[in-house]
Amino acid sequence: MxxxxxxxxxxxxxxxxxxxxxxxQEFNQNDEYFEYPRFxxxxxxxxxxxxxxxxxxxxxxLSNFKEGYYLDESDAYLITKLPKGRYFSAxxxxxxxxxxxxxxxxxxxxxxxxxxxxxxxxxxxxxxxxALPFKRINEQLDNFIKDSIHEINTPLSIINVxxxxxxxxxxxxxxxxxxxxxxxxxxxxxxxxxxxVKHDRVEYxxxxxxxxxxxxxxxxxxxxxxxxxxxxxxxxxEDSITILMNPKQLRRVVDNNISNAIKYSYExxxxxxxxxxxxxxxxxxxxxxxxxxxxxxxxxKRYYREDTLQGGFGIGLNIVSSIIKEYEIxxxxxxxxxxxxxFTYIFPQKMLLL
Numbered sequence: 001m002x003x004x005x006x007x008x009x010x011x012x013x014x015x016x017x018x019x020x021x022x023x024x025q026e027f028n029q030n031d032e033y034f035e036y037p038r039f040x041x042x043x044x045x046x047x048x049x050x051x052x053x054x055x056x057x058x059x060x061x062l063s064n065f066k067e068g069y070y071l072d073e074s075d076a077y078l079i080t081k082l083p084k085g086r087y088f089s090a091x092x093x094x095x096x097x098x099x100x101x102x103x104x105x106x107x108x109x110x111x112x113x114x115x116x117x118x119x120x121x122x123x124x125x126x127x128x129x130x131a132l133p134f135k136r137i138n139e140q141l142d143n144f145i146k147d148s149i150h151e152i153n154t155p156l157s158i159i160n161v162x163x164x165x166x167x168x169x170x171x172x173x174x175x176x177x178x179x180x181x182x183x184x185x186x187x188x189x190x191x192x193x194x195x196x197v198k199h200d201r202v203e204y205x206x207x208x209x210x211x212x213x214x215x216x217x218x219x220x221x222x223x224x225x226x227x228x229x230x231x232x233x234x235x236x237x238e239d240s241i242t243i244l245m246n247p248k249q250l251r252r253v254v255d256n257n258i259s260n261a262i263k264y265s266y267e268x269x270x271x272x273x274x275x276x277x278x279x280x281x282x283x284x285x286x287x288x289x290x291x292x293x294x295x296x297x298x299x300x301k302r303y304y305r306e307d308t309l310q311g312g313f314g315i316g317l318n319i320v321s322s323i324i325k326e327y328e329i330x331x332x333x334x335x336x337x338x339x340x341x342x343f344t345y346i347f348p349q350k351m352l353l354l
Contacts, residue, residue, distance in 0.1 A: 001104045006076070010069040013042065013078035013095045020044060020095075021080075024087045034088070042097035046082075046090035054090050062094070074098055141303060146197050152190050159183050181224040188259050192316050195252055199322070204246035208353060211241045211282070215254065215275055222258045229267045233258070236274040241282060242353040249323045256316035257286040257343055264341070265290035282347035292337035327351060 020037055027034045036055060037044075045056025051065045062077070064070055069078045080093045087093075163180050170176075219233050226233050243250075261271045265288040272287040298304050300321040303314040324331055328348050335341040 001107060002101055005101060005104050006071065006099065009076055009097070009099050010078065013069065013076065013097065014080075016042060016044070017078060017080050017093055017095050020093060021082075021087070042095055044093065044095045046088060047092040047094055048089065049091040051092065054088060056094075058094060058096050067092075071099065074100070138303070142196075149190070149193050149197055152186075152193075156183065156186060156190055160187070177224055178228060181228045184221065184225050185259070188255050188316075191255065192252065192319055195248070195319055196315055199319075204249055206244050206246050209243055209245055209247055209250060211243050211250075211284075212237050212239050212275060214247075214250065215273060215284075218251070218254045218258060219273060222255075222262065225259070226262050226271065229262065229265065231262055231265055231267070232270045234270050234272045236272065236276070238276045241275060241277060243282065243347060243351045244353060245327065245351060249326075252316075253320050253323055253345070256320050260316065261286050261288035261290070261341075264288060277352075280349050280352070282352055284345040284347065285342055287340065287342040289340040292339055293333070293335040293341050294337060296333055296335060 016039065023037050024034070036057075038057065043058045045058045046054040047056065048054055051062065063072050064077065065079070067079050067081055069076070071077075076097055076099045078095045080095075082090055082093055084091065159179075160183050163176060163183060166176060167180075215237055216235065219235055223233060258271070258273070265271060269289040271289075272285070274283070274285045274287075276283055293299060300317050301314075302318040304318075323329075324345065329351075330346040330348075332344040332346070333341065334344075
C-alpha cells in the first residue's frame with residue numbers, strides 16, 4: 001500500500017511538472033517578465049546542467065541528482081530533463097513535496113479493525129452454534145418441569161391428605177413415617193419447580209416474618225425426613241428476630257438448605273441450624289456433617305448436581321442464589337470434603353425489624 005501511495009505521488013508530481021512546462025511554453029518573449037508558477041502542495045525550481053539553481057523555490061540542498069523520481073526519507077523529488085536552451089537556459093526542472101503515509105496507516109488500521117470485528121463476529125457465530133444444543137437441552141428441561149408441575153400436584157396432595165387421615169385414625173408406624181418423609185421430599189422438589197416456573201410472572205410482596213418461629217416450624221417439618229437417616233437436627237435459634245421478606249421466597253431458602261443438609265449428611269449424624277444477631281446483622285447458618293462440596297463455584301448453576309446418585313434436578317441452590325441476590329443477602333460457604341459444609345446467610349440491616 002505504501003508503494004501504491006508512492007506511485008500515486010509520482011504521477012501527481014509528473015502532472016504538476018507538465019503544468020509548469022506548459023506555462024513556460026506559453027510565455028511570450030515580448031513580455032517584460034515571466035511569473036513562475038507557485039503551488040501550496042509542492043515546491044519546484046529550474047536548475048542548470050550542474051544542478052545549480054537558476055530559479056528555485058526549493059528549500060534545502062538536494063541529496064540526489066539522478067534523473068527521475070526518488071524518495072529521501074519523507075521528501076519526494078521528481079527531476080525532469082528539459083530541452084537544452086529552451087526554458088531560460090535551464091537543463092532540469094525539479095519538483096519536491098512531502099510524502100505522508102498517514103492515509104496508508106489509517107487504511108491499515110481500518111482493515112485490521114475490520115478483520116478483528118469479522119473474527120469476533122465469526123467467533124460469536126460459531127460459539128452460538130456450538131452452544132445451541134445445550135440451550136435446547138435447557139429449554140427441554142424447563143418445558144419438562146413446566147409439564148411435570150401440573151401432573152405432580154394432584155397425586156402429591158392426595159398422598160399427603162391420606163397419610164394425615166391414616167395417622168389420625170391409627171397408631172403411628174415406621175412405614176407410614178417413611179412414606180410421609182418421602183412425600184415431604186417430593187413436596188420440596190415440587191415447590192422448587194413451581195417457584196422456578198412462576199417467579200418471572202408473580203410479584204412477591206414482602207411481609208413481616210418472625211424468622212425465629214419460621215425456622216422452628218420448618219425444622220419440625222423436616223424432622224421426619226431427617227429420621228429416615230437417623231439424623232438429629234440441633235437448633236440454636238435466638239427468639240423474636242423479625243425480618244421483612246416474602247414468606248414463599250424465605251421458605252425456598254430455608255427448605256433447600258435443610259433438605260440439602262439432610263441429603264448430603266452421613267447417617268446417624270447431626271445438623272445444626274443457628275440464628276442470631278451480631279453487630280446489627282442477622283446470621284442464619286446451616287451446618288452438616290457430610291460429604292462436603294468439591295466445586296463451590298458450580299453448585300449455584302441450574303441443573304448442576306455434584307453427586308448424581310443423590311437425585312434431584314439441581315435447581316434448589318440456583319433458586320436460592322437468585323433470591324439472595326434480590327434481597328442483597330450475603331452468603332459465606334465453608335466446606336471440607338468428607339467432613340461437612342456450613343452455609344451462613346448474612347441478612348442486611350435494612351431487612352431487620354428491630
